[in-house]
Amino acid sequence: MPVIEAKSVTKRYGDITALDSLTLRVERGESFGFLGPNGAGKSTTINIFLDLVRRSSGSLSILGYDPEENPLEVRKRVGALPEAGGLYPRDTPRDHLQFAVRMNGADDDIDELLDRVGIADAADRPIGGFSKGMRQRLRLATALVGQPELLILDEPLGGLDPAGARVFRKTIREERARGATVFFSSHIMDQVELICDRVGIMHGGRLLLTDDVHEFRRRMDTVPQMKLSVEDPPKGLAEQVSDSDRVAQATVDDGMLHLTCRSPADKSAVVRQLDESGVAIADLHSRGPSLEQAFLRTAEAER
Numbered sequence: 001m002p003v004i005e006a007k008s009v010t011k012r013y014g015d016i017t018a019l020d021s022l023t024l025r026v027e028r029g030e031s032f033g034f035l036g037p038n039g040a041g042k043s044t045t046i047n048i049f050l051d052l053v054r055r056s057s058g059s060l061s062i063l064g065y066d067p068e069e070n071p072l073e074v075r076k077r078v079g080a081l082p083e084a085g086g087l088y089p090r091d092t093p094r095d096h097l098q099f100a101v102r103m104n105g106a107d108d109d110i111d112e113l114l115d116r117v118g119i120a121d122a123a124d125r126p127i128g129g130f131s132k133g134m135r136q137r138l139r140l141a142t143a144l145v146g147q148p149e150l151l152i153l154d155e156p157l158g159g160l161d162p163a164g165a166r167v168f169r170k171t172i173r174e175e176r177a178r179g180a181t182v183f184f185s186s187h188i189m190d191q192v193e194l195i196c197d198r199v200g201i202m203h204g205g206r207l208l209l210t211d212d213v214h215e216f217r218r219r220m221d222t223v224p225q226m227k228l229s230v231e232d233p234p235k236g237l238a239e240q241v242s243d244s245d246r247v248a249q250a251t252v253d254d255g256m257l258h259l260t261c262r263s264p265a266d267k268s269a270v271v272r273q274l275d276e277s278g279v280a281i282a283d284l285h286s287r288g289p290s291l292e293q294a295f296l297r298t299a300e301a302e303r
């Protein structure tokens with residue numbers, strides 16, 4: 001049974017079709033990146049998955065349940081990070097998570113949750129004084145409560161600095177190792193390809209394509225070079241990277257790792273390997289097309 005199965009799901013607001021006949025399957029254990037520019041229909045889709053918005057037509061199954069018919073069954077099994085809201089300024093992260101754990105009937109250790117997302121120091125400070133990134137880390141911790149089978153995250157990278165993005169990637173890896181399925185939206189392709197197996201491209205309410213993430217890079221990108229900013233690059237990094245069969249050339253210069261891969265399709269795998277090995281990647285500068293260019297190419301190819 002797929003974890004998410006949407007068939008011709010459509011959402012209309014008057015004359016506006018926010019989501020146009022979405023058909024999509026996500027299988028158990030997958031990490032699926034849902035990409036698209038502003039207004040593409042990503043939040044609408046996620047809100048329908050979470051029963052925060054009702055679809056106009058089509059059928060939907062989340063872990064075998066229709067969220068409209070069995071919202072509680074879905075809520076019990078899904079860790080959600082909706083687009084906004086849900087945090088009270090006077091609460092502390094501890095209050096907030098204690099409430100979330102109680103509501104979920106779970107028994108998570110609050111300190112451990114806060115530690116995982118790197119805000120244990122701020123456990124007892126009011127959320128009102130938090131930065132956007134700290135709030136986002138707390139919202140991620142909230143989604144983890146109860147060890148959900150499925151994580152549905154709307155723009156989880158929003159407001160995160162490079163260190164926050166690294167915490168996010170590590171957390172997603174841990175969740176997947178536990179067996180969770182992950183579905184998350186983003187408009188930052190470079191980040192998405194570090195943590196997902198498949199991507200879906202939304203544009204104008206329509207799902208233009210779904211593809212294996214490396215295949216997607218291969219199709220979109222013709223340039224084998226890329227640059228990565230690395231915090232405190234370990235000694236011998238260039239040599240370590242050059243050892244890979246996928247890498248033709250690597251040099252490190254003032255915190256910047258310049259890479260030429262054997263082919264553009266190798267770029268995502270190389271960066272992923274570095275990230276997983278603990279190299280602190282602060283930023284990616286692929287010389288390939290931006291996501292916007294990739295969207296346009298995809299949209300044009302569809303015509």
Ligand SMILES: Nc1ncnc2c1ncn2[C@@H]1O[C@H](COP(=O)(O)OP(=O)(O)OP(=O)(O)O)[C@@H](O)[C@H]1O
Pocket residue numbers: 013016017018019036037038039040041042043044045
């Ligand atoms: N409540 C609403 N009433 C009317 N139109 C809406 C409503 N919610 C969304 N829309 C419209 O539906 C379309 C899709 O919006 P949606 O928020 O799903 O996009 P998105 O891909 O999540 O974009 P963003 O990255 O900006 O959040 C947009 O044209 C938006 O204006």
